[in-house]
Amino acid sequence: MNIIFLESILMLVVVISTLALLMKPLGLHMFNAFEGNKTYLDFFGKPMMRIYSLMIGKNINENQTAKSYFISLMMFSLISIFVLFLVLKFQSYLPLNPNHIVNMSWDQALNTAVSFVTNTNWQSYSGETGVSYFSQMAGLAVQNFLSAAVGISVAIVLLRSLKKDRNDIGNFWYDLGISVFYILLPLSIIVSLIFVCLGIPQNIDPNTLAHTISQGEQVITQGPIASQESIKSIGTNGGGFFNANSAHPFENPNAITNFIQVISILLIPCAFTYLLGKYTNKLKLGWLIFGIMSFLFIISYSVMSMSELHLLKDSTTHFLSNFYESNSTISNMEGKDVRFGIIHSTIYNTASTAASDGGVNSFMDSYTPIGGMMALINMATGEIIYGGVGAGLYGMLMYVILAVFIGSLMIGRIPSFLGKRIDGKDMKLAMLSIIVPPCLVLIFTALTMVLPEYKNALTNEGAHGFTEILYAFTSASNNNGSAFAGLSSNTIYFNTTLALCMFLGRFVSIFAVIFIAHNFINRKNVRINTTNDIQVTSFVFSILLLFTIVVIGALTFFPALSIGPLLDNFSY
Structure with missing residues (x-):
C-alpha cells in the first residue's frame, strides 16, 4: 500500500480522534461556565469578571x-469597528511602531476593521509591512478575542432557548465576558506557551537586518507572533x-505546530456539538451533529487531497487504484511548502475553510x-462543517x-423541533x-464581472480568473477570510464591497438566530403533542439533514461552480 495513502488515512484518524477526545471535557467546561456552575478556572475567571463588570459599568447578571441583546451586540460591534478603524488609520502616530509602518488608507482601514470585528480576518495588506506592533496587539489581536466571543455568545443564546429549565435569553455582556475569560484567553495562553517552546517568536523587537553568505542583505521580521497565532487558530480568525x-x-515552523493549529481551529466548534447535547439533554443529538460534520469534512479532505495528488486528473482511470500506485513525483506541489507536502497542506486548508478560519499554509x-x-464548497455551505466558534453550530x-x-x-405533520413548534416566522x-450569504456572493460576483476595471485586479483570465472573484466574495460573505491570492483586492471598490459582504453576512445571520431563540423561549409554556415529532436523533433524519445541506448548496452555487472551477478543470 502506498505511503501517501497510509499517511492520509492516519492524518484523518488522528485529527478526528483527538477532537472526539477533547470535545467532551471542553464542552462540559463551557456548559458549567455559562450556567454559573463551579469550574476549574474560577480562580482566574471570577476576579476577571468582577473587574470587567466594573469597567463596563453594567449589571451583567x-x-x-x-431586542436588547441584539442592540447591545450591534452597538459593541459598531464601536469596535470605529475604534479599530482609528487605530489603523493613525498607527504611525501610535507607540510600538519600531519599523515605522505608515497609516492605512481609509478604505483599507475600513475593510480591515470590518474584517476583524466580523471574525472574517480578510487581509488586503501584508501583515509584516502593513500594521505596527501596536495595531497587531491592541487592535487586531483584541478583536480576534472579541469577535470570536460574539460568535460564542450568539450560539449560547440559541442553546438556552432549547434548555427546558431556562426561560431567558441571558445577558450579552455576561456571555461576552465568560467567552473571553473562561474559554478563549485560557486556551490562548496555553497554546501560546506551547508555540514559543516550539520556536515561534514572541517579542517586540524591530526587524533584523541579516547579512547572507552571498554578501547580500535580508530583513528578518519579528514581533508578537506566538500570541497572535494562538488566538488566530482558537478563535477561528485566520488573520496572519x-x-x-x-x-x-x-x-x-514544523509538522507539530501545523497539527496543533488544525486541532485549535476545530476544537471549540466541535465542543459546541457536545454542548448542544448538554443543553437539550440529548447527547445523542450532539454526537449525531458531530458525525455529520465529520462525514462532510472527510469527503472534502479526501477529494482535495486526491486532486492535489493528481489522482482525479484523468477521469477514465480508477482513482482508488491510482492511490495505491501514486508517488510524490506526480503531486501538485506548486504553492505548497516542502515542510508539509500535500497531506499536511490539504488537512490544514480543509480545516480552515470548513471552520471559518481563513488561515492558509499553502496557497x-x-x-x-x-x-x-x-x-469554495466548504465556505458556500455556510461553513457548518464544524464552522466558526459558535457560528458553526x-x-x-x-x-x-x-x-x-x-x-x-x-409526512403531513406539524413541524416542531425538540418540543418547540416551528412556524412561518421561524422559517x-x-x-x-x-x-x-449566497445572495451577496452571487450578486457582487456578477456585478464585478461586468465592470471593465475588474480585469486589472486579476492575475489570471478565463475560468480561473472568474474563480478568483467568486472565491473572494464567498470568503467575505461567509466570514472566512481566506483568498485565492491571485486577486489584487486593495482597491476602493474591493475594500468597500467586501466589507459590506462581511458586515451583512455576519450580522443578518446573528439577527435571525437571536430572534429564533426569542420565539422558542416564548413557546416554552405552550404544551404540544411531541409523540409525532420527527426524531432528530435518528439515522433517517441525519440523511435528510445531509441532503438538505447538499441540495441547497448545489442548487445555489452549481451554476457559478460550472463556469468557474469545473470549467477550469476541463481546460486544466
Whole structure:
C-alpha cells in the first residue's frame, strides 16, 4: 500500500480522534461556565469578571430581551469597528511602531476593521509591512478575542432557548465576558506557551537586518507572533501576522505546530456539538451533529487531497487504484511548502475553510481546480462543517430547522423541533440566515464581472480568473477570510464591497438566530403533542439533514461552480 495513502488515512484518524477526545471535557467546561456552575478556572475567571463588570459599568447578571441583546451586540460591534478603524488609520502616530509602518488608507482601514470585528480576518495588506506592533496587539489581536466571543455568545443564546429549565435569553455582556475569560484567553495562553517552546517568536523587537553568505542583505521580521497565532487558530480568525500566513516558518515552523493549529481551529466548534447535547439533554443529538460534520469534512479532505495528488486528473482511470500506485513525483506541489507536502497542506486548508478560519499554509490559487473548488464548497455551505466558534453550530441548527420543516411537511405533520413548534416566522428567519450569504456572493460576483476595471485586479483570465472573484466574495460573505491570492483586492471598490459582504453576512445571520431563540423561549409554556415529532436523533433524519445541506448548496452555487472551477478543470 502506498505511503501517501497510509499517511492520509492516519492524518484523518488522528485529527478526528483527538477532537472526539477533547470535545467532551471542553464542552462540559463551557456548559458549567455559562450556567454559573463551579469550574476549574474560577480562580482566574471570577476576579476577571468582577473587574470587567466594573469597567463596563453594567449589571451583567440582568436578563435582557432579544431586542436588547441584539442592540447591545450591534452597538459593541459598531464601536469596535470605529475604534479599530482609528487605530489603523493613525498607527504611525501610535507607540510600538519600531519599523515605522505608515497609516492605512481609509478604505483599507475600513475593510480591515470590518474584517476583524466580523471574525472574517480578510487581509488586503501584508501583515509584516502593513500594521505596527501596536495595531497587531491592541487592535487586531483584541478583536480576534472579541469577535470570536460574539460568535460564542450568539450560539449560547440559541442553546438556552432549547434548555427546558431556562426561560431567558441571558445577558450579552455576561456571555461576552465568560467567552473571553473562561474559554478563549485560557486556551490562548496555553497554546501560546506551547508555540514559543516550539520556536515561534514572541517579542517586540524591530526587524533584523541579516547579512547572507552571498554578501547580500535580508530583513528578518519579528514581533508578537506566538500570541497572535494562538488566538488566530482558537478563535477561528485566520488573520496572519505575515502575508504568507501559516506558510511562514515563524508562524508555523514544523509538522507539530501545523497539527496543533488544525486541532485549535476545530476544537471549540466541535465542543459546541457536545454542548448542544448538554443543553437539550440529548447527547445523542450532539454526537449525531458531530458525525455529520465529520462525514462532510472527510469527503472534502479526501477529494482535495486526491486532486492535489493528481489522482482525479484523468477521469477514465480508477482513482482508488491510482492511490495505491501514486508517488510524490506526480503531486501538485506548486504553492505548497516542502515542510508539509500535500497531506499536511490539504488537512490544514480543509480545516480552515470548513471552520471559518481563513488561515492558509499553502496557497489556494496554485491548487488544482477541483482542490480549490472543495475549499469554495466548504465556505458556500455556510461553513457548518464544524464552522466558526459558535457560528458553526448556529449555522448548522438553521439547516436542522429547515430539514425538520421539510420532513414534517413530507409526512403531513406539524413541524416542531425538540418540543418547540416551528412556524412561518421561524422559517423566514432561518431562510434569511441561510440565503443572505449566497445572495451577496452571487450578486457582487456578477456585478464585478461586468465592470471593465475588474480585469486589472486579476492575475489570471478565463475560468480561473472568474474563480478568483467568486472565491473572494464567498470568503467575505461567509466570514472566512481566506483568498485565492491571485486577486489584487486593495482597491476602493474591493475594500468597500467586501466589507459590506462581511458586515451583512455576519450580522443578518446573528439577527435571525437571536430572534429564533426569542420565539422558542416564548413557546416554552405552550404544551404540544411531541409523540409525532420527527426524531432528530435518528439515522433517517441525519440523511435528510445531509441532503438538505447538499441540495441547497448545489442548487445555489452549481451554476457559478460550472463556469468557474469545473470549467477550469476541463481546460486544466
